[in-house]
């Protein structure tokens with residue numbers, strides 16, 4: 001059995017520990033739940049394109065997967081911008097109509 005040690009403080013830790021018990025350093029950067037396929041998809045549904053940092057810091061998914069997620073997230077971002085612009089135009093138009101009625 002090879003002993004794993006915290007790179008910052010040298011405290012021994014278990015293989016499946018994500019954080020050091022003494023100093024709190026992340027022991028598996030890019031390997032948390034947020035960096036898994038499920039984590040990224042969940043984040044994409046909640047924050048959309050803002051899930052991109054987790055895609056690119058992940059060490060659990062392949063480069064091909066990263067590009068696929070990037071394209072999907074950018075596409076979602078693009079449609080969000082278009083949708084916001086359309087809603088803004090609709091509000092602006094209906095405001096003008098209301099103003100014209102008085």
Ligand SMILES: [Zn+2]
Nearest residue numbers: 006009020023
């Ligand atoms: Zn430590």
